[in-house]
Amino acid sequence: MADSTLITRHLEAVLTELLGDEPVVILTGARTVGKSTLLAACARTAGVQILDLDDVETRRAVAADPGLFVASDRPVPVCVDEFQHVPPLLDAIKAELNRDLRAGRYLLTGSTRYGSLPVAAQSLTGRAHVATMWPLSQGELAGTRETALDALITDPMALVTGTSSATDRAGYERAILAGGFPLALARDPGRSRDRWFRDFVNLVVDRDVMEIRKVRQRQVLPQVLQRLAGQTGQVVNVANLADAVGLDAATVKDYIGLLEAVFLIHRLEPFTRSATHRAIRSAKVHTVDTGLAAYLVGLTEQKLSSRMPATLTQFGHLVETFAVNELVKQASWAQQQVEFSHFRTRDQQEVDLVIETASGSVAAIEVKASGTVADPDFAGLRLLRDKLGDAFIGGAVINLGQKSYTYEQKLYVLPLDRLWNPRPAASE
Numbered sequence: 001m002a003d004s005t006l007i008t009r010h011l012e013a014v015l016t017e018l019l020g021d022e023p024v025v026i027l028t029g030a031r032t033v034g035k036s037t038l039l040a041a042c043a044r045t046a047g048v049q050i051l052d053l054d055d056v057e058t059r060r061a062v063a064a065d066p067g068l069f070v071a072s073d074r075p076v077p078v079c080v081d082e083f084q085h086v087p088p089l090l091d092a093i094k095a096e097l098n099r100d101l102r103a104g105r106y107l108l109t110g111s112t113r114y115g116s117l118p119v120a121a122q123s124l125t126g127r128a129h130v131a132t133m134w135p136l137s138q139g140e141l142a143g144t145r146e147t148a149l150d151a152l153i154t155d156p157m158a159l160v161t162g163t164s165s166a167t168d169r170a171g172y173e174r175a176i177l178a179g180g181f182p183l184a185l186a187r188d189p190g191r192s193r194d195r196w197f198r199d200f201v202n203l204v205v206d207r208d209v210m211e212i213r214k215v216r217q218r219q220v221l222p223q224v225l226q227r228l229a230g231q232t233g234q235v236v237n238v239a240n241l242a243d244a245v246g247l248d249a250a251t252v253k254d255y256i257g258l259l260e261a262v263f264l265i266h267r268l269e270p271f272t273r274s275a276t277h278r279a280i281r282s283a284k285v286h287t288v289d290t291g292l293a294a295y296l297v298g299l300t301e302q303k304l305s306s307r308m309p310a311t312l313t314q315f316g317h318l319v320e321t322f323a324v325n326e327l328v329k330q331a332s333w334a335q336q337q338v339e340f341s342h343f344r345t346r347d348q349q350e351v352d353l354v355i356e357t358a359s360g361s362v363a364a365i366e367v368k369a370s371g372t373v374a375d376p377d378f379a380g381l382r383l384l385r386d387k388l389g390d391a392f393i394g395g396a397v398i399n400l401g402q403k404s405y406t407y408e409q410k411l412y413v414l415p416l417d418r419l420w421n422p423r424p425a426a427s428e
């Protein structure tokens with residue numbers, strides 16, 4: 001079990017830096033991911049109070065007179081938790097910013113993606129920096145700051161060391177099935193943790209989704225989420241999913257958008273640079289946390305121990321999502337801003353994660369749930385390398401083995417834990 005109160009979040013230093021530059025910082029992310037804890041730490045440091053809009057009485061008071069609570073005479077930063085409950089508050093902040101654009105005036109948290117709010121509630125677009133807080137990363141759990149993403153987009157060779165991975169397959173399985181939600185990690189695996197995930201999904205659907213839109217078939221949303229969890233890391237066929245849950249495709253597509261809006265899933269758009277005309281232009285869907293995905297599909301250590309082919313295939317999808325999510329988390333504190341996508345051709349050459357910098361440099365990873373790699377595993381990476389030329393920095397096949405090495409020009413083999421443990425202590 002993990003004590004989330006003792007875990008330092010890497011975003012804390014990032015928020016301090018942002019507040020020195022931006023008048024408004026909006027921290028978004030799934031419920032219970034740790035936003036309120038981080039907000040409380042920032043508020044303590046600044047010596048200010050928090051407006052908790054999850055509290056009904058506070059919400060009513062702020063809704064009645066939002067300008068009063070964000071006025072220029074209040075100590076800064078004005079800290080607001082779950083701002084999406086009172087959208088007019090953003091208009092009041094905008095009015096204040098029209099008079100005073102000093103940095104560090106407002107720090108807001110919300111459990112809904114800013115871009116999914118109604119247009120009327122997006123009045124701070126262009127005046128606020130939006131940051132996302134994800135579940136705990138493996139580095140945060142270990143007390144280390146990961147730099148693998150920085151290395152991948154600058155010098156992937158730096159991740160290839162002469163030491164073996166310190167993590168065995170059982171260790172990977174435990175980490176992937178646990179995920180990174182702080183309150184879930186505080187529970188013992190099994191019934192207690194499963195109960196937390198069940199209550200978490202119900203809470204998000206009943207409160208956050210319904211606040212965005214009154215959904216008629218509320219009971220279908222968890223079914224859609226469960227189906228998506230079973231296909232995590234895959235290109236989703238909306239028509240097939242609609243047939244499975246008994247709804248039309250347009251409604252299911254809308255529901256997928258709602259689940260993304262409340263941070264239960266996230267999408268990877270296709271790589272848009274025209275490396276090949278054979279590329280598929282459909283998005284992949286990843287569950288935001290592999291612990292949540294494992295609960296939704298009923299995957300446990302006991303089931304994995306059976307080594308049944310269907311179970312191993314299911315676990316393979318989770319391994320991909322786990323690796324992708326770890327790098328997406330690192331983007332929050334990386335040195336460079338990056339865009340993530342995936343690449344797949346009609347003849348099944350694919351790359352699970354394409355990482356593109358603002359300057360156009362590209363790195364990529366392919367994820368395998370086995371302890372060894374084979375030459376065909378590099379097909380998609382080779383295609384990108386050969387098409388992109390000098391813009392391609394490097395690519396890696398990430399697997400559950402223990403060795404890291406150069407496979408061929410600009411292509412490498414890396415153990416999964418090299419993403420958060422670039423210098424393992426164990427020697428060959």
